[in-house]
Amino acid sequence: MPEAPLARVTLAEVAASAGVSVGTASKALNDRGSMRAETRARVRQAADRLGFQIDAVARSLQTGRSYTVGMITTDSIGRFSIPVMLGVEDTLGSGQMSVLLCDARDDRIREQYYLKTLLSRRVDGIIVTGRRTDPRPPLAQRPPVPVVYAFMPSADPDDCSIVPDEAAGAARAVTHLVDIGRRNIALVAGPERHHSARARMTTAVETIADQDAEIACGEPLFGEWSEAWGRQAARILLRRAPHTDAVFCASDQIARGVVDAMREAGKRVPRDLAVVGFDNWDVMTAASRPPLTSIDMDLEGLGRQAAELLLSAIDGHPRHGVHLHPCRLTIRASTAEDED
Amino acid sequence: MPEAPLARVTLAEVAASAGVSVGTASKALNDRGSMRAETRARVRQAADRLGFQIDAVARSLQTGRSYTVGMITTDSIGRFSIPVMLGVEDTLGSGQMSVLLCDARDDRIREQYYLKTLLSRRVDGIIVTGRRTDPRPPLAQRPPVPVVYAFMPSADPDDCSIVPDEAAGAARAVTHLVDIGRRNIALVAGPERHHSARARMTTAVETIADQDAEIACGEPLFGEWSEAWGRQAARILLRRAPHTDAVFCASDQIARGVVDAMREAGKRVPRDLAVVGFDNWDVMTAASRPPLTSIDMDLEGLGRQAAELLLSAIDGHPRHGVHLHPCRLTIRASTAEDED
DNA sequence: GCATTGAACGCAAACGTTTGCCTTCGGCAG
DNA sequence: CTGCCGAAGGCAAACGTTTGCGTTCAATGC
Numbered sequence: 001m002p003e004a005p006l007a008r009v010t011l012a013e014v015a016a017s018a019g020v021s022v023g024t025a026s027k028a029l030n031d032r033g034s035m036r037a038e039t040r041a042r043v044r045q046a047a048d049r050l051g052f053q054i055d056a057v058a059r060s061l062q063t064g065r066s067y068t069v070g071m072i073t074t075d076s077i078g079r080f081s082i083p084v085m086l087g088v089e090d091t092l093g094s095g096q097m098s099v100l101l102c103d104a105r106d107d108r109i110r111e112q113y114y115l116k117t118l119l120s121r122r123v124d125g126i127i128v129t130g131r132r133t134d135p136r137p138p139l140a141q142r143p144p145v146p147v148v149y150a151f152m153p154s155a156d157p158d159d160c161s162i163v164p165d166e167a168a169g170a171a172r173a174v175t176h177l178v179d180i181g182r183r184n185i186a187l188v189a190g191p192e193r194h195h196s197a198r199a200r201m202t203t204a205v206e207t208i209a210d211q212d213a214e215i216a217c218g219e220p221l222f223g224e225w226s227e228a229w230g231r232q233a234a235r236i237l238l239r240r241a242p243h244t245d246a247v248f249c250a251s252d253q254i255a256r257g258v259v260d261a262m263r264e265a266g267k268r269v270p271r272d273l274a275v276v277g278f279d280n281w282d283v284m285t286a287a288s289r290p291p292l293t294s295i296d297m298d299l300e301g302l303g304r305q306a307a308e309l310l311l312s313a314i315d316g317h318p319r320h321g322v323h324l325h326p327c328r329l330t331i332r333a334s335t336a337e338d339e340d
Numbered sequence: 341m342p343e344a345p346l347a348r349v350t351l352a353e354v355a356a357s358a359g360v361s362v363g364t365a366s367k368a369l370n371d372r373g374s375m376r377a378e379t380r381a382r383v384r385q386a387a388d389r390l391g392f393q394i395d396a397v398a399r400s401l402q403t404g405r406s407y408t409v410g411m412i413t414t415d416s417i418g419r420f421s422i423p424v425m426l427g428v429e430d431t432l433g434s435g436q437m438s439v440l441l442c443d444a445r446d447d448r449i450r451e452q453y454y455l456k457t458l459l460s461r462r463v464d465g466i467i468v469t470g471r472r473t474d475p476r477p478p479l480a481q482r483p484p485v486p487v488v489y490a491f492m493p494s495a496d497p498d499d500c501s502i503v504p505d506e507a508a509g510a511a512r513a514v515t516h517l518v519d520i521g522r523r524n525i526a527l528v529a530g531p532e533r534h535h536s537a538r539a540r541m542t543t544a545v546e547t548i549a550d551q552d553a554e555i556a557c558g559e560p561l562f563g564e565w566s567e568a569w570g571r572q573a574a575r576i577l578l579r580r581a582p583h584t585d586a587v588f589c590a591s592d593q594i595a596r597g598v599v600d601a602m603r604e605a606g607k608r609v610p611r612d613l614a615v616v617g618f619d620n621w622d623v624m625t626a627a628s629r630p631p632l633t634s635i636d637m638d639l640e641g642l643g644r645q646a647a648e649l650l651l652s653a654i655d656g657h658p659r660h661g662v663h664l665h666p667c668r669l670t671i672r673a674s675t676a677e678d679e680d
Numbered sequence: 681g682c683a684t685t686g687a688a689c690g691c692a693a694a695c696g697t698t699t700g701c702c703t704t705c706g707g708c709a710g
Numbered sequence: 711c712t713g714c715c716g717a718a719g720g721c722a723a724a725c726g727t728t729t730g731c732g733t734t735c736a737a738t739g740c
Contacts, residue, residue: 008484010726021690026728033729035688056461057406058726060397061695068461071441076426086416089443098457101411101441103429117438121396121408144348227627253627283623287567287593350696361720366698373699375718398696401725 009050018046029054060122069310070118072102072111074152075131079281080299084129084151087303095311097124106131112140119143125310128152129303133163134195146313150306151299153322160313162306162323164297166196167203169327173248173276173295174207176329182246182274186216188233188258189250190225197222200250200278216241223254230257238265245273246335252277252284252294259288259334274335280328290333297327349390358386369394400462409650410458412442412451414492415471419621420639424469424491427643435651437464446471452480459483465650468492469643473503474535486653490646491639493662500653502646502663504637506536507543509667513588513616513635514547516669522586522614526556528573528598529590530565537562540590540618556581563594570597578605585613586675592617592624592634599628599674614675620668630673637667 015025020043027033028043046052060066071088073081089099100123102114118126125145130136130152138154139147146160153161177185187204189197201220208215217240223229230249234257237244249255255277259269267273269290277285280296302325309319355365360383367373368383386392400406411428413421429439440463442454458466465485470476470492478494479487486500493501517525527544529537541560548555557580563569570589574597577584589595595617599609607613609630617625620636642665649659 008726012726022727023691023729024689027689030728033689034686039688053456053460055401055726056457057397057400058695059728061395061401061697061726062728064695066397068440078422082422085441086443089441093442093454096457098461099441100408101425101429101439102433103426114433116393117396117436120393121438253623257627283593287597348696352696362697363699363721364719367719370698373719374716379718395696398725399698401696401727402698404725 008055009052010055011052014043014046014050014052017050018043064122065124066122067096068098068100068121068123069125069127070100070102070114070121070123071127071129072104072114072118073129074104074106074111074136076103076105078131080131080151081129083299084303084306087300087305088127088129088150088307089303090300091304091307092311095307097311108140115139115141115143119145125314127306127310128154129306132194132196133166133199146310146318148306148310148313150303157322158320160309160318160320160323162302162309162325164299164302165324165326166199166297168324169278169295169297169329170200170203170248170250171207172327172329173278174204174213175211176293176331176335177246177248177274177276178208178211178213180274180335183213184216184241184243184245185213186233186237186241186244186247187220187250188230188247188254189220189222190229190254192222194225197250204248216244216247225251225253227253227257227260230254230259231261232257234258234261234265238262238267247273247275249275249277252279252281252288252292255292255294255334256284256288259290259292263289270333270335276335280330285330285332288334290336293332293335294330295327296330298325301325348395349392350395351392354383354386354390354392357390358383404462405464406462407436408438408440408461408463409465409467410440410442410454410461410463411467411469412444412454412458413469414444414446414451414476416443416445418471420471420491421469423639424643424646427640427645428467428469428490428647429643430640431644431647432651435647437651448480455479455481455483459485465654467646467650468494469646472534472536473506473539486650486658488646488650488653490643497662498660500649500658500660500663502642502649502665504639504642505664505666506539506637508664509618509635509637509669510540510543510588510590511547512667512669513618514544514553515551516633516671516675517586517588517614517616518548518551518553520614520675523553524556524581524583524585525553526573526577526581526584526587527560527590528570528587528594529560529562530569530594532562534565537590544588556584556587565591565593567593567597567600570594570599571601572597574598574601574605578602578607587613587615589615589617592619592621592628592632595632595634595674596624596628599630599632603629610673610675616675620670625670625672628674630676633672633675634670635667636670638665641665 012022015022025043028040104111126147129150135153135155138156149161153163189201221233247258255275277292277294280294285292285294352362355362365383368380444451466487469490475493475495478496489501493503529541561573587598595615617632617634620634625632625634
């Protein structure tokens with residue numbers, strides 16, 4: 001059993017205890033060099049008898065690799081960046097890598113500062129993430145280590161970015177509505193200046209056209225990302241497009257607002273009106289009455305894939321360009337098959 | 341202007357460029373040793389002319405300090421731990437410290453593993469945080485560096501923990517209801533096995549007694565942390581305590597459920613029924629109709645204070661025991677003064 | 681019996697700093 | 711002029727690894 005080490009126990013002590021030189025001890029523990037199996041075992045035993053824990057700092061200095069990556073997030077509050085970061089941390093952590101967390105708080109100066117300290121710490125790579133899917137300018141001075149932009153892509157298409165396939169997600173949502181027999185589909189989104197709102201709506205419009213369905217009001221309704229806007233949009237629809245039988249909302253908050261207002265106006269969901277949201281945010285989908293069908297961007301999976309891309313780049317196999325991560329459709333009561 | 345460094349520029353190059361020895365260059369940049377002001381300046385100039393960035397790894401090896409702290413969170417999703425972590429990162433980041441993120445995902449094995457790698461990286465200290473305010477067993481083997489438990493306290497009172505003052509927050513909420521003239525106050529909480537639910541309710545009960553008000557149904561209603569439970573609780577109250585004129589809910593989600601169900605039952609909020617929530621979670625407080633008055637645990641501030649406590653301990657001034665971080669009352673329409 | 685070979689292991693440089701101590705040297709007091 | 715002192719700056723060890731190369735030695739081939 002390992003003794004409680006009073007101070008830090010070093011490789012030299014392990015070597016001494018095993019009766020070999022420091023170099024040999026190092027090789028024994030790292031499966032390098034050639035030596036008798038018995039020797040290797042003896043070193044190993046000594047190591048854990050003494051409770052040896054390698055000094056990562058010293059090793060980094062020698063090898064030039066820190067087994068550390070920096071994760072810069074532009075937004076703090078980040079409903080979206082959080083799951084991405086967890087995904088990143090998950091695969092990196094399993095791969096013996098540690099993650100340095102940097103919250104730039106939408107401040108380019110802060111971002112610069114963090115970039116400097118990360119490089120000073122000799123990180124092996126950097127992941128950049130953010131609040132929205134609008135492209136952002138690349139990191140100030142091109143860092144000498146690989147960079148992957150996750151969720152929020154770099155404006156430079158030669159950089160490596162990975163983003164949710166929002167367009168495919170929107171298509172999926174609309175197709176689902178058509179599949180359950182709806183033909184008069186309303187589209188409600190957030191602000192048109194947001195890339196997410198535009199991307200989702202553009203594809204939704206195309207898909208509706210492809211499927212010979214109709215767009216309620218003739219075009220998407222752009223507003224905000226709030227429940228209040230969802231409620232307001234519902235009132236607009238009731239007035240201007242009373243025959244609407246389905247709504248695709250660009251966020252779950254909007255969807256919940258729509259559902260609430262429609263229910264209060266006497267519409268039955270999903271019988272009179274099927275509703276699909278976006279984000280698959282459990283807080284909203286579960287509390288809504290009825291629970292919401294929604295598109296899940298699988299942000300944690302996206303984060304994991306971002307980490308894979310980074311690891312691959314660190315290993316010398318960079319994959320440039322913008323990568324799309326698929327969305328999933330999660331069906332709940334708000335689009336349950338028409339009950340008879 | 342700094343030249344773009346092809347490779348990493350080292351202190352030796354700076355020294356050479358300034359015409360001094362490496363040691364002197366180091367002292368010049370760190371304001372150590374004694375030398376002519378002109379020499380110091382010359383070194384400084386050489387440093388930023390060459391774009392010198394100190395190698396934090398090499399410095400750590402020499403000084404034994406890494407200017408890095410580990411942050412272990414037991415829960416991933418963490419509505420609560422996220423703001424705490426941001427607060428921690430904020431004050432640590434300003435203090436030249438970097439934060440290593442470790443998501444233990446409620447797994448003791450994982451936690452152990454992370455602890456090992458953190459120590460291997462020679463962190464100067466560790467912050468532990470988690471999902472709930474229930475005390476947790478202390479870190480497995482007592483680490484040789486300071487530890488601060490934030491939000492989720494250590495079961496060992498000799499450890500340094502900082503938690504929100506939920507009791508004071510609950511008292512504040514109830515007092516506010518009394519202040520606006522309510523006397524029949526219902527209490528609705530999450531599961532009784534949760535420390536948060538018990539702590540908030542215990543103090544609420546005491547405060548109501550102190551203020552000569554009444555508890556609707558005679559005792560707190562324990563349930564879940566969901567909107568659905570809030571709605572159910574509202575129905576119970578309508579049936580069993582129709583004279584209730586105020587509700588203190590142990591979470592904003594519950595509060596929103598209560599408000600929704602009460603409104604749908606024809607009660608006017610706040611005229612007939614004032615409602616206070618807990619957490620001040622903008623998603624809930626803003627979307628509720630009317631917007632919710634709530635208790636804010638100031639988790640980011642708590643995180644900042646946790647970081648201060650850790651820095652202080654690292655500097656050799658540990659502050660043992662459980663520290664309470666005050667809650668704030670944020671008043672919104674759900675308890676607006678009785679309009680006449 | 682001698683040269684060759686390969687396995688097993690030791691040696692020491694190197695990674696880029698920091699820091700205690702030493703040397704040099706100019707100035708000042710006696 | 712001598713001695714002393716303090717300021718300025720150089721020297722080199724040390725931090726704990728990794729790794730290329732060198733050495734030793736037993737086994738093998740002839």
